[in-house]
Amino acid sequence: MRRFFILVLLGILVSLPGLAQPKVLKVACIGNSVTYGYGIENREQNAYPAQLQKLLGEKYEVANFGLSGATLLEKGHRPYNQTQQYKEALAYKPDIAIIHLGLNDTDPRNWPNYRDEFAGNYAAIIDTLRAVNPAVQVYICRLTPIFSGHPRFQSGTREWFWQIQSLIPVIARSKQTGLIDLHTPLYRRPDLFPDNLHPTKEGATILASTIYSAITGKYGGLQLAPVFADHMVLQQKMPLPVQGVADTGEEVTVLFGNEKRKATVGADGKWQVLLPPQKAGGPYVMQVSTANKNIRIQDILVGEVWLCSGQSNMAFPLKASVHTGAEMRQAQQASSIRLLKMKPLAETNDVAWDSATLKKVNQLEYFSGTWQRGDSAAAKDFSAVAYYFGKQLQEQLGVPVGLIEVAVGGSGTESWIDRSTLEHHPQLVNMLPNWYTSDFLMPWVRERAAKNMGSAKPGSQSHPYQPAYNYEAGIAPLTSFPIKGVIWYQGESNAHNIELHETLFKTLVSSWRNRWGYELPFYYVQLSSINRPSWPYFRDSQRRMLAEIPNTGMAVSSDLGDASDVHPRQKRQVGERLAAWALAKTYNKRIPYSSPMLKTVTVSGNNAICTFGFGKGLQTSDGQPLRGFEVAGSDLIFRSAKAEIRGGKVIVSSDQVPEPRYVRYAWQPYTTANLVNKAGFPASTFTSYTIQSE
Secondary structure, three states: OOHHHHHHHHHHHHHHHHHOOOOOEEEEEEHHHHHHHHOOOOHHHHHHHHHHHHHHHHOOOEEEEOOOOOOOOOOOOOOOHHOOOHHHHHOOOOOOEEEEEOHHHOOOOHHHHHHHHHHHHHHHHHHHHHHHOOEEEEEEEEEOOOOOOOHHHHHHHHHHHHHHHHHHHHHHHHHHEEEEOOHHHHOOOOOOOOOOOOOOHHHHHHHHHHHHHHHHHOOOOOOOOOOOOOOOOEEOOOOOEEEEEEEOOEEEEEEOOOOEEEOOOOOOEEEEEEEEOOOOOOEEEEEEOOOEEEEEEEEEEEEEEEEEEEEEHHHHHHHHHOHHHHOOOHHHOOOOOEEEEOOEEEOOOOOOOOOHHHHHHHOOEEOOOOEEEEOOHHOOOOEHHHHHHHHHHHHHHOOOEEOOOOOOOOOOHHHHHHHHHOOOOOOHHHHHOOHOOOOOEEEEEEEEHHHHHHOOOOOOOOOOOOHHHHHHHHHHOOOOOEEEEEEEEEOOOHHHHHHHHHHHHHHHHHHHHHOOOOOOEEEEEOOOOOOOHHHHHHHHHHEEEEEHHEEEEEEEOHHHOOOOOOOOOOHHHHHHHHHHHHHHHHHHOOOOOOOEEEEEEEEEEEEEEEEOOOOOOOOEEEOOOOOEEEEEEEOOOEEEEEEEEEOOOOEEEEOOOOOOEEEOOOOOOOOOOOEEEOOOEOOOEEEEEOOOHH
């Protein structure tokens, strides 16, 4: 009987007008072929609107009004506002409308002719949706990517695409709509776009998840950027952005020392507070909290932070370099040096990666690591060059030093440059499509990548040798984290095309500086000696770029090479030579820092007279006569030459060259040349002849 009365009472309550069942919210997905699900197998279940329905659940009803080829422009080749899908979307009277239009407007039939009408045409669709349901929540979307392999990419689509992208936030502000970024989550995933335009089922999953978070405001609760962790070092004397993700509308509080800052999480789930510049010191604690969660980071130091990047000679670990037991014991006490090694998921050795590794590589989960105290346990696997660099800085500056290692054996410079920069460079854009067969990349690089990727379908598999990959997986997460500068040891995988590398390296430096927002000091290593015929030219190119790129320095390592091993083990000298550049040029210490660099070559009789910058106290490294000089006349036939130091200059002559014109030094791939300055820095290899000099 009691149960009967309860059921009757519940029936009465449900029937009351004020206690009706919650309304099911109708979501209209309006768009083009990406919304429709073109190319996705079983699109009715796998296109993004269908996947969005599963995420939102029974309180929502999601309908797909996508149409392949649709344009936003009313004068475009297939205007959406004149289609049956649009009529059905209006008749649906949605509570929430997601609009993703504009991709097809990049067609040369559309944007060049009618671009001025884009904003007005977009506003008309928004206004019409609001007319049929004044309470509708409208979200307009930044476009999903069009990748460089698209047939019209360079002929116009690239420029028109970005012009449309720049308009969409303006329209959102003007019409007071929500704005969903569908570009950023997919821009690093070309593997999900087999035709460079339409995402796969996995790409549609990412779209659905992005839109779900925008509608619900759920982003997984409070999270900090991964670089914020116990034992970290924060850069002194710079404003310090602390950032992460949380659910929309939450208030985030950051406590650090005596500083307290708050931020409200935006509609995109992102938050940031800016701490004022701090003086070196520590350890400190940082506490980050919302109403529901608290994150505590301990043992934080403030000091100098450097990014250490490149290929295998930067990754070469301390334990494999020439070192002493005393050095490792010193490391045991190095509590003021902190190390963040972003360890690769799999080395690029001559093996085929398994399917699990290949999947994680595609998902950009290639690097992982967390801050460690710089004791011997952590230091032994850390970059030897970086460790010796940081050790020298810590000793000379007396402040904590944080080193971040992000390096991949065999990687080319192109893999460390961001995609947008490559796409907009008139030469480098051609490196992106079909990179695995492109002779822009060294044959060895392509062969090794092919071995690692094994049976994966070309174009569907990413790799650390792919242009832009290492930037996207390893560098991009760091660009909002203040650093003092960069040390770089790379080039071995670009020595096949010196002219291309000059463009790549200059682009790399400028792009990183643009991403961090200030002119980072950038100190790099000139390649050492080895029996590879192109290396003398490559080293000379590196020498010349030193004068062409501001705020850079070059550590010479040709005296430390190995005739047959691309990984010389003498890393302490390299790290300390890089540190000398940083101490002198970045920290204004009055110390010697540069190798002798050729300044001028003049001719007097049958003598060629060489002067050097940073040539104070020129001498030989071993007390023997000078070795390594050659001289040539106008015929450009270089002959071995006698050389001697007189009055701070080097006088070069050969009986076989009565009228000398050009001089070169240490031009053998593997050299035993012995010119140094008083500080013991070896002279850079050089030639005074260049094609440009004629």
